[in-house]
Amino acid sequence: AQSVxxxxxHVSVSEGALVLLRCNYSSSVPPYLFWYVQYPNQGLxxxxxxxxxxxxxxxxxxxxxxxxxxxTSFHLTKPSAHMSDAAEYxxxxxxxxxxQKLVFGTGTRLLVSP
Amino acid sequence: DAGVIQSPRHEVTEMGQxxxxxxxxxxxxxxxxxxxxxxMRGLELLIYFNNNVPIDDSGMPEDRFSxxxxxxxxxxxxxxxxxxxxxxxxxxxxxxxxISTDTQYFGPGTRLTVL
Numbered sequence: 001a002q003s004v005x006x007x008x009x010h011v012s013v014s015e016g017a018l019v020l021l022r023c024n025y026s027s028s029v030p031p032y033l034f035w036y037v038q039y040p041n042q043g044l045x046x047x048x049x050x051x052x053x054x055x056x057x058x059x060x061x062x063x064x065x066x067x068x069x070x071x072t073s074f075h076l077t078k079p080s081a082h083m084s085d086a087a088e089y090x091x092x093x094x095x096x097x098x099x100q101k102l103v104f105g106t107g108t109r110l111l112v113s114p
Numbered sequence: 115d116a117g118v119i120q121s122p123r124h125e126v127t128e129m130g131q132x133x134x135x136x137x138x139x140x141x142x143x144x145x146x147x148x149x150x151x152x153x154m155r156g157l158e159l160l161i162y163f164n165n166n167v168p169i170d171d172s173g174m175p176e177d178r179f180s181x182x183x184x185x186x187x188x189x190x191x192x193x194x195x196x197x198x199x200x201x202x203x204x205x206x207x208x209x210x211x212x213i214s215t216d217t218q219y220f221g222p223g224t225r226l227t228v229l
Contacts, residue, residue, distance in 0.1 A: 032214050034213075041222070041223075042222055042223075043118070043205050043207070043220030043221050043222050043223055044157075044205070044207075044220045045220065046217050046218060051214060090157065094213065094214060099214065100145065100147070100162050100164075100169070100170070100212055100213055100214075101159050101162075101170060101173075102157075102159060102213060102218075104156055104157040104158075105156075106156050107156065107157075
């Protein structure tokens with residue numbers, strides 16, 4: 001069965017610092033991987049997704065993630081944090097194309113201080 | 115486009131009462147999803163529809179939960195009878211062609227409190 005593990009329920013950075021949110025996956029087949037962001041009292045918004053094309057995926061708001069099969073990782077990064085990036089971030093996986101059942105990680109809350 | 119619309123945004127009810135949550139997906143989207151978010155269990159897919167047909171309801175907790183999609187522009191999630199452990203935020207989402215080939219758009223959610 002597919003699953004993802006997000007390391008760190010909370011990550012704190014200063015404005016302008018590098019953002020690194022960690023996600024490791026477990027899958028018996030090449031997975032499709034996603035990062036979503038949830039702002040307070042809102043639904044989730046797709047940041048980016050990996051679907052077996054380029055291993056470095058660029059998303060919205062300056063975020064990107066790199067699929068590393070050897071490390072079974074799909075970490076989310078942003079070079080310079082903004083206050084507006086403060087939110088909860090979820091990594092998620094599906095088995096492959098045609099499947100619709102997303103399995104979410106437990107989420108990482110990003111805190112950005114001035 | 116107005117996005118995915120959910121109603122009500124907040125619902126407070128007493129144990130044993132029937133609760134109906136409503137969702138209007140984005141026009142033209144073939145897929146509709148219902149999720150539940152709790153502190154204990156995180157985000158879970160309850161059920162999804164393709165072209166108004168329920169495809170996978172394996173995430174529905176028990177028989178007290180039911181979902182319908184009578185047409186392409188409307189879906190309901192019903193809990194009868196409700197219990198305190200059903201307290202959660204329920205999200206509806208829709209997608210044009212599915213999440214592997216397209217984007218999934220979430221509604222703002224309904225926060226349900228069962229007393």
